[in-house]
Amino acid sequence: MNMTIIAQMAVSGALMGMVYALIAYGFQLTYATSKSINFGQGELVMLSAFFSLTLLNLGAPYWLMVIGGLLFGAAMGLVVERACVRLALEQKSEGWILLTIIFGLLGFSAAENIWGRDDRPFPSPISSDALDFFGISITGLEIAVAVGVLAVMGVIELFKHKTLLGKAFAAVSADRDAAELMGISATKTIMLSYGLSGMVAAMAGILISPITTVGPTMASALILKAFSVAVVAGLDSGFGVVVIGICLGALESLTSFYLGSGWREAPGLLLLILALAVRPNGVFGKANIRKV
Amino acid sequence: MLKRLLLLRGTEIIVLALLACIPLTVSNSYLLGLLTLLTIYGILLIGLDVTVGYLGQVNLAQAAFLGLGAYAAGLSVSLLGFGMMGALGVSLLVGLVLGGVLAFPALRLEGPQFALATLSFSALSTTVLNEWDGLTGGAQGLSLNRPPLFGQTLGASGFYWLCLVILALVWMGMRNLLASQWGRAFEALRDSPIATDAMGVGTFRHKVAGFALGSSLGGLAGGLYAFNFQYLQPQSFTYDLMVILLLGVVLGGRKSLWGAFFGASLIVLLPNLLSNRILFEVISAAGLLLALVAGGRGWMKKTTKPFQALAPVIAMGMLVAGGFMVENTENWRKAIFALMLFSVVVGLPDGIMGFAARYLTKLFRISPSALPPASNLDDVLPLGKSSGGVLLELQALKRYFGGVKAVDGINMKVKKGQVHGLIGPNGSGKSTAVNVISGLYAPTSGEILLGGKPLPRGSLFKVARAGVSRTFQNLQLFGELSALDNVMLALKGAYRVPLPLVLLGFSRAEDRRAKADALALLALAGLADQAGMRAKDLTYGAQRFLEIARALARKPELLILDEPAAGLAHPDVSVLVSIIKSIRERGITIILIEHHMDVVSELCDTVTVIDSGQVIAEGTPDEVKRDPKVIKAYLGVAPDEPVAMPA
Numbered sequence: 034m035n036m037t038i039i040a041q042m043a044v045s046g047a048l049m050g051m052v053y054a055l056i057a058y059g060f061q062l063t064y065a066t067s068k069s070i071n072f073g074q075g076e077l078v079m080l081s082a083f084f085s086l087t088l089l090n091l092g093a094p095y096w097l098m099v100i101g102g103l104l105f106g107a108a109m110g111l112v113v114e115r116a117c118v119r120l121a122l123e124q125k126s127e128g129w130i131l132l133t134i135i136f137g138l139l140g141f142s143a144a145e146n147i148w149g150r151d152d153r154p155f156p157s158p159i160s161s162d163a164l165d166f167f168g169i170s171i172t173g174l175e176i177a178v179a180v181g182v183l184a185v186m187g188v189i190e191l192f193k194h195k196t197l198l199g200k201a202f203a204a205v206s207a208d209r210d211a212a213e214l215m216g217i218s219a220t221k222t223i224m225l226s227y228g229l230s231g232m233v234a235a236m237a238g239i240l241i242s243p244i245t246t247v248g249p250t251m252a253s254a255l256i257l258k259a260f261s262v263a264v265v266a267g268l269d270s271g272f273g274v275v276v277i278g279i280c281l282g283a284l285e286s287l288t289s290f291y292l293g294s295g296w297r298e299a300p301g302l303l304l305l306i307l308a309l310a311v312r313p314n315g316v317f318g319k320a321n322i323r324k325v
Numbered sequence: 326m327l328k329r330l331l332l333l334r335g336t337e338i339i340v341l342a343l344l345a346c347i348p349l350t351v352s353n354s355y356l357l358g359l360l361t362l363l364t365i366y367g368i369l370l371i372g373l374d375v376t377v378g379y380l381g382q383v384n385l386a387q388a389a390f391l392g393l394g395a396y397a398a399g400l401s402v403s404l405l406g407f408g409m410m411g412a413l414g415v416s417l418l419v420g421l422v423l424g425g426v427l428a429f430p431a432l433r434l435e436g437p438q439f440a441l442a443t444l445s446f447s448a449l450s451t452t453v454l455n456e457w458d459g460l461t462g463g464a465q466g467l468s469l470n471r472p473p474l475f476g477q478t479l480g481a482s483g484f485y486w487l488c489l490v491i492l493a494l495v496w497m498g499m500r501n502l503l504a505s506q507w508g509r510a511f512e513a514l515r516d517s518p519i520a521t522d523a524m525g526v527g528t529f530r531h532k533v534a535g536f537a538l539g540s541s542l543g544g545l546a547g548g549l550y551a552f553n554f555q556y557l558q559p560q561s562f563t564y565d566l567m568v569i570l571l572l573g574v575v576l577g578g579r580k581s582l583w584g585a586f587f588g589a590s591l592i593v594l595l596p597n598l599l600s601n602r603i604l605f606e607v608i609s610a611a612g613l614l615l616a617l618v619a620g621g622r623g624w625m626k627k628t629t630k631p632f633q634a635l636a637p638v639i640a641m642g643m644l645v646a647g648g649f650m651v652e653n654t655e656n657w658r659k660a661i662f663a664l665m666l667f668s669v670v671v672g673l674p675d676g677i678m679g680f681a682a683r684y685l686t687k688l689f690r691i692s693p694s695a696l697p698p699a700s701n702l703d704d705v706l707p708l709g710k711s712s713g714g715v716l717l718e719l720q721a722l723k724r725y726f727g728g729v730k731a732v733d734g735i736n737m738k739v740k741k742g743q744v745h746g747l748i749g750p751n752g753s754g755k756s757t758a759v760n761v762i763s764g765l766y767a768p769t770s771g772e773i774l775l776g777g778k779p780l781p782r783g784s785l786f787k788v789a790r791a792g793v794s795r796t797f798q799n800l801q802l803f804g805e806l807s808a809l810d811n812v813m814l815a816l817k818g819a820y821r822v823p824l825p826l827v828l829l830g831f832s833r834a835e836d837r838r839a840k841a842d843a844l845a846l847l848a849l850a851g852l853a854d855q856a857g858m859r860a861k862d863l864t865y866g867a868q869r870f871l872e873i874a875r876a877l878a879r880k881p882e883l884l885i886l887d888e889p890a891a892g893l894a895h896p897d898v899s900v901l902v903s904i905i906k907s908i909r910e911r912g913i914t915i916i917l918i919e920h921h922m923d924v925v926s927e928l929c930d931t932v933t934v935i936d937s938g939q940v941i942a943e944g945t946p947d948e949v950k951r952d953p954k955v956i957k958a959y960l961g962v963a964p965d966e967p968v969a970m971p972a
Contacts, residue, residue, distance in 0.1 A: 072437075120633060120636060123630060130437060130440050131383060131575070131666075132667065132670060134568065134571075135663045135666050135670070138660070138666075141659060142659035142663065145659075146657060146660075253564065260441055261445070293456065295456040298452060302446075302449045306430050306446065307430070309430050309438055309442050310429065
């Protein structure tokens with residue numbers, strides 16, 4: 034087999050993997066503050082992408098679409114937080130898993146009926162012409178994905194480490210009760226984390242849609258991969274998700290090349306189950322001690 | 326008592342008879358199809374309820390097990406020429422084995438991780454069914470013929486009766502199982518896995534068993550599904566079906582066979598319900614009304630928060646409004662499921678059957694089943710002084726957490742039949758020491774000997790089985806179980822009937838004996854008249870005593886009481902003292918961690934004082950109280966002349 038083709042597959046896969054990493058990063062944000070994740074995050078990505086596409090079709094310029102899409106994502110994140118997560122946590126139950134699944138189902142059905150079941154192209158100002166790097170061709174869109182993912186994660190990490198609000202974030206995730214005693218509102222911090230997480234999901238949708246097209250089924254395809262990345266990397270390592278995302282993307286693309294595209298999701302799923310069995314806290318995660 | 330039995334069993338028999346008679350009187354093939362599907366989904370949901378209801382985990386793999394069972398049955402007929410029973414056996418086995426295999430990684434997992442593991446499993450199995458087209462026919466689907474049953478070809482009504490018989494058998498088996506120690510163990514490990522292990526019950530085997538059992542029922546239902554439709558496609562067993570199954574279990578009511586049955590009827594009827602416009606509007610309006618009434622009542626009584634009461638009303642309102650606005654409800658079916666499921670999860674957490682059961686119990690004045698007379702306590706815990714000698718010995722025991730030396734080389738001997746006090750300032754390492762002894766943590770180094778033999782290290786379950794029992798400083802009761810069940814669960818040596826016989830209902834006699842023994846222990850702890858109350862509804866003091874009774878049910882050689890008087894009111898402390906005295910009379914050696922010095926003085930034969938993870942003094946209570954090192958550890962300064970210890 035030609036090495037260049039293998040390298041080509043691996044590199045395009047890895048760039049797609051960056052998007053999985055971005056969605057997985059959205060899980061980390063909410064897990065840190067509330068120990069919960071949105072099982073309907075894939076639908077959130079899809080809904081934000083559809084919403085952004087509608088903005089473009091209404092004649093909005095590209096930069097306005099990005100802002101609008103991000104705001105929409107943040108708003109949906111807040112809805113999930115209020116209607117699913119907080120409601121369940123108030124009852125002290127694991128009900129949030131069920132409720133976020135339900136939210137996803139509702140979103141899916143709404144998208145199917147409002148925007149239709151077909152995949153639609155998503156225009157982008159960045160050219161999709163291929164550039165050549167040592168025999169491997171990379172499109173401008175793929176570079177935009179990599180840059181966009183790293184930029185978003187970088188900005189949020191900066192926010193978390195350099196601002197007071199960001200420190201509150203770290204405080205709530207370290208010890209919710211102690212943070213509350215120090216006058217930090219855990220509820221507001223959790224809302225913030227869900228808002229950010231929704232924004233991150235919207236960004237992922239805007240970045241990946243020009244490459245994959247937009248359709249209701251993109252939700253389930255993306256979320257399984259993002260879950261795999263988040264679990265394998267661990268739910269508390271921002272660096273980890275990028276590494277694992279890149280690896281998983283490359284692995285997936287090679288699998289679909291050798292075994293057929295129907296199998297492309299299999300390695301990620303297997304890795305997820307294996308990771309849960311061997312290292313439930315992920316490759317980059319920290320083990321915790323049982324307390325009584 | 327008789328009335329209860331009559332009403333409960335009577336209803337079951339009448340419904341079964343009615344269901345069996347329908348094909349005799351009505352010859353409507355559409356109706357028969359619905360009924361067959363109802364029995365199949367009934368079996369499937371009873372299986373799903375084991376994980377969702379009893380183990381309390383969100384299980385997203387049941388649809389996959391249905392599919393795998395269906396394909397296994399279909400292929401064993403078309404490739405291997407199996408008969409009906411053989412094929413159904415194969416599908417059951419496939420569910421059991423794959424469920425067991427999946428349970429191993431899923432074992433240590435809780436909540437979201439468990440849901441993720443099952444979600445990946447179902448996505449993976451859909452991929453395999455789709456892509457392994459040499460075997461499964463892939464997306465083209467797999468056609469098969471219904472095989473004969475004992476040489477007889479089954480028509481539509483014959484097959485329906487077969488399904489009904491299997492449902493009845495599954496129903497009886499599950500009822501027996503869930504009423505036995507197995508059912509208690511499933512619920513216990515949902516409430517507190519740590520205590521389940523510490524009571525020697527074993528989370529490991531019960532979680533695997535529960536999950537494998539539920540999955541095997543999924544597989545069995547899959548076999549019937551295959552022979553009902555005689556055509557299989559991988560797309561039938563995806564995430565969508567899974568959500569509908571969850572809707573069935575949650576809406577019907579968790580932890581209830583009737584709930585599963587009701588949920589199954591709902592799933593079967595849903596397509597009809599959605600296609601008939603008027604029926605849909607009536608039902609959604611009824612849902613809105615129910616949400617309004619239930620929410621309003623909860624809000625007035627302040628038992629629910631405003632948004633909690635409002636959310637189901639909004640969801641149902643959307644359903645009603647949608648019913649008028651949308652052209653084709655069929656297209657919106659997922660959204661409709663979502664809204665219904667949302668309202669039920671938020672507004673009616675016990676499901677419709679949970680709600681109805683409470684109402685019906687009141688209406689018919691069904692009393693809870695009567696308790697047998699308590700056993701004689703001397704038969705449960707024989708009286709007797711154990712002779713001297715050392716029971717427990719710690720040799721240079723160490724446990725470090727990173728750089729923190731919580732326990733730093735403790736040497737200690739506990740004599741048989743004594744109450745051995747373990748005291749020390751907060752953070753001195755007492756609790757860590759008993760956590761290491763009882764197996765919650767493995768020691769970093771050092772030896773623990775029980776009766777001269779090394780005690781298992783780092784396993785609560787194995788240490789419990791070796792004869793050490795404990796209570797917890799932060800209560801670890803099984804909150805949803807009754808006080809009686811809490812004690813029965815831990816009862817040592819009471820359950821010997823093997824699983825197959827339990828399913829057939831042969832465990833009732835031993836369960837009755839266990840109940841009587843457990844009542845005797847409850848009486849010892851002064852809780853005889855609160856046996857039927859849920860543990861989480863007991864007063865704080867009663868909860869502490871219940872933990873002691875539960876630990877005694879292990880009939881331990883060594884009982885570790887970790888701050889039993891913490892937070893107790895003064896009258897309760899004297900009750901505690903008398904309970905501990907009567908335990909000592911029965912020759913059980915006790916390690917008592919305590920801060921109340923009067924309790925320690927009154928009860929303990931020997932006291933060991935720990936500070937900074939090391940033993941600083943040992944002797945009788947009076948000796949250590951006067952020890953300058955002890956006083957310094959507590960007060961921070963060495964006084965010129967001995968002062969009394971703070972109580």
